Amino acid sequence: MVANKTAERPLTAKPVVSERASSGTGNLALDARDVHVFYGDFEAVKGISLPVHEKEITALIGPSGCGKSTLLRCFNRMNDVVSGVRIEGQILYKGQDIYASQVDPVAVRRRIGMVFQKANPFPKSIYKNVAWGAKINGFKGDMDALVEKSLRQAALWDEVKDKLHQSGLSLSGGQQQRLCIARTLAIEPDVILMDEPASALDPIATSKIEELMLELKENYTIVVVTHNMQQAARVSDRTALLWLGELVEYNDTQTIFTNPSQQKTEDYITGRHG
Amino acid sequence: MIPETNTNFNPRLAARQRLGNIWQGVFLSSTIIALIFLIVLMLNIINSAFGLVVLENSIAPSELSEQPLESLDKAALVDILIDNISRNAGRKLERDQRFFADSLAFEGQDKWDEVCLRDEPPSGCSGAARSTSDVLVLVYERVVEQQVIETYPLWQSLTQGNEIRAQVAEEFPTATVEFWSWLDRNFITSPMSSDASLAGVRTAILGSLWVIVLTIIIAFPIGVGAAIYLQEYATDSVLSRIIQTNIDNLAGVPSILYGMLGLAIFARTLGYFTSGQFLGVGAENGRTIISAALTMSLLILPLIIINAQEALRAVPNSLRNAAYGVGATRWQMIWSHVLPYAMPGILTGTILAVSRAIGETAPLLVVGAATFLTSDPTGLFSKFTVMPIQIFNWTSRPQAEFRNIAAAAILVLLIILLTLNTTAVLLRNRFSSRR
Ligand SMILES: Nc1ncnc2c1ncn2[C@@H]1O[C@H](COP(=O)(O)OP(=O)(O)OP(=O)(O)O)[C@@H](O)[C@H]1O
Ligand SMILES: [Mg+2]
Numbered sequence: 001m002v003a004n005k006t007a008e009r010p011l012t013a014k015p016v017v018s019e020r021a022s023s024g025t026g027n028l029a030l031d032a033r034d035v036h037v038f039y040g041d042f043e044a045v046k047g048i049s050l051p052v053h054e055k056e057i058t059a060l061i062g063p064s065g066c067g068k069s070t071l072l073r074c075f076n077r078m079n080d081v082v083s084g085v086r087i088e089g090q091i092l093y094k095g096q097d098i099y100a101s102q103v104d105p106v107a108v109r110r111r112i113g114m115v116f117q118k119a120n121p122f123p124k125s126i127y128k129n130v131a132w133g134a135k136i137n138g139f140k141g142d143m144d145a146l147v148e149k150s151l152r153q154a155a156l157w158d159e160v161k162d163k164l165h166q167s168g169l170s171l172s173g174g175q176q177q178r179l180c181i182a183r184t185l186a187i188e189p190d191v192i193l194m195d196e197p198a199s200a201l202d203p204i205a206t207s208k209i210e211e212l213m214l215e216l217k218e219n220y221t222i223v224v225v226t227h228n229m230q231q232a233a234r235v236s237d238r239t240a241l242l243w244l245g246e247l248v249e250y251n252d253t254q255t256i257f258t259n260p261s262q263q264k265t266e267d268y269i270t271g272r273h274g
Numbered sequence: 275m276i277p278e279t280n281t282n283f284n285p286r287l288a289a290r291q292r293l294g295n296i297w298q299g300v301f302l303s304s305t306i307i308a309l310i311f312l313i314v315l316m317l318n319i320i321n322s323a324f325g326l327v328v329l330e331n332s333i334a335p336s337e338l339s340e341q342p343l344e345s346l347d348k349a350a351l352v353d354i355l356i357d358n359i360s361r362n363a364g365r366k367l368e369r370d371q372r373f374f375a376d377s378l379a380f381e382g383q384d385k386w387d388e389v390c391l392r393d394e395p396p397s398g399c400s401g402a403a404r405s406t407s408d409v410l411v412l413v414y415e416r417v418v419e420q421q422v423i424e425t426y427p428l429w430q431s432l433t434q435g436n437e438i439r440a441q442v443a444e445e446f447p448t449a450t451v452e453f454w455s456w457l458d459r460n461f462i463t464s465p466m467s468s469d470a471s472l473a474g475v476r477t478a479i480l481g482s483l484w485v486i487v488l489t490i491i492i493a494f495p496i497g498v499g500a501a502i503y504l505q506e507y508a509t510d511s512v513l514s515r516i517i518q519t520n521i522d523n524l525a526g527v528p529s530i531l532y533g534m535l536g537l538a539i540f541a542r543t544l545g546y547f548t549s550g551q552f553l554g555v556g557a558e559n560g561r562t563i564i565s566a567a568l569t570m571s572l573l574i575l576p577l578i579i580i581n582a583q584e585a586l587r588a589v590p591n592s593l594r595n596a597a598y599g600v601g602a603t604r605w606q607m608i609w610s611h612v613l614p615y616a617m618p619g620i621l622t623g624t625i626l627a628v629s630r631a632i633g634e635t636a637p638l639l640v641v642g643a644a645t646f647l648t649s650d651p652t653g654l655f656s657k658f659t660v661m662p663i664q665i666f667n668w669t670s671r672p673q674a675e676f677r678n679i680a681a682a683a684i685l686v687l688l689i690i691l692l693t694l695n696t697t698a699v700l701l702r703n704r705f706s707s708r709r
Pocket of ligand 1: 044065070
């Protein structure tokens, strides 16, 4: 049966990007156009075009090492700070190419926040972890309120409200990850890029994060990398499958999980590959 | 004993454990050898810094007065001086600093008034009178004229004290034997003297402190700044690699070459500035504190840069990413996160470099440290001497007592080093605990 299907659908097909996924109804928050990323001579992302819709959750899935994190980092120019990286193509944010020469990457990162794959709180107090980004970006409101709001949003407030001045590193791995999320929320970005935000969390914290994402969707655009198929299915509006640096299929999540047009996609989501 | 049942493996556990134990023993003996060296060094210094001395007086204090000299008042002490030193020597002392505020001891009133009306009156005309303890010192120096005729190291003094006393009583019937610590308060507060029992290290300590503090002020910001640039800003290019290689090599250049460089550039070429002449003050040539500090800065700059770079390199990239991720500029990232994280390492490197600078002798000899200086340094443009040079000078003298005070000076140097290091370590720990 499996062999049959493989025969019907060639593995090396052109990426299938559905009409709806690429045009969609809402506005585009981000639009990657033929993006290539090279680490030295190694091409980690091989010409991916991926429109990201406003106020939606877009999930990037794919086996380990396929370039999900690399692509995600392109969206807020975090790859700029890696030495030996070369990026080709365009990424439009509100119609403006963020790689254009006059664009300041600092401004890009302030609008497009990021939660990293490994929790990396600052070696400072919990309070400062949340407040620092807002402070350097000239936040003018009530800092205490902002810190509380961000920590509440990240479902961390109850656990840390009595020890705001302890080091962020004294928290558990999962708490640290939520602290990083709170830190990103505190700068109130337009887009939040999340690289496996729940990989170190227990099921309860994970579901809190997922609820949080659904809540944030009201105001923010989210791009999330995940290895957890159920999570992608539960929270995302659209899903893209990457494979060895290429985009295999991009469609709305419903379609990807119920009626994928690519053999690889079906194999991957049912667990027959990576 | 858990037997190995899998025939594919032959763990030879006993042999592996034995090899491990042998290496552990090797490392332990290395540690012990290093410790022995250190202990021998310390014992050697302590051995010379304390011990019995044989003293002989020109006139015994008991011949001068029935009571001990220490209990006499100033007038009685001055009387002893009047009886025992020449009138001329007494006048000279009085012109330097008078004995009584209201009367004269050696000079006639008429002559005194005349001397004080001259264009450049001696300091005795205006200054305060000598204190009783000053006069007591004078009595000891000029009348009792205590001389060290023999010294014994600590070990010998402790083990053969009685033999030494017996032998001395036989050979020098008038001499006394005392146990001396060459390191005492007088030693630290007295300036240089050609008499070992009167000489002290005050001038050298002040010289060392001036030079070191200035060196830190100059070298630390420049070194850390260069390290930040090389590590955080410079892109990997041929030029930056050449610079890096050069810095690494400079750290290995013999220190005497830095001395020659310092002499040529700071003391000679820039002599007009380093002597302070451009301000109209200071020394006649560029062999001054500021030249020494600049030379020392040159010497330790590569060390500070390399150590600071190492510390910056150890800052995890995830921390940099975290800062960039919330929209920080490169400078905000460095200032708020990278530098605090790296500061303990930077300070450790700086401590090592500064410790080295405190002990350096050769470059400062070349730059022109004075080996016999009695006036304290007062500013950037003073002539100077430093502790290691004082020690070097004393150890090369033929008289045995100078080796004793050299040992005492080494102890002082070690204490200074220890204090500086402790301060720096405390500072470093404060930074670490703030992480
Ligand atoms: N800094 C780097 N230098 C060189 N190669 C890199 C670098 N970062 C990633 N790569 C390579 O790029 C490819 C994609 O890496 P990336 O981290 O994007 O994978 P990923 O899809 O996020 O994997 P995972 O799910 O394991 O996180 C990998 O083959 C990796 O070896
Ligand atoms: Mg990844």
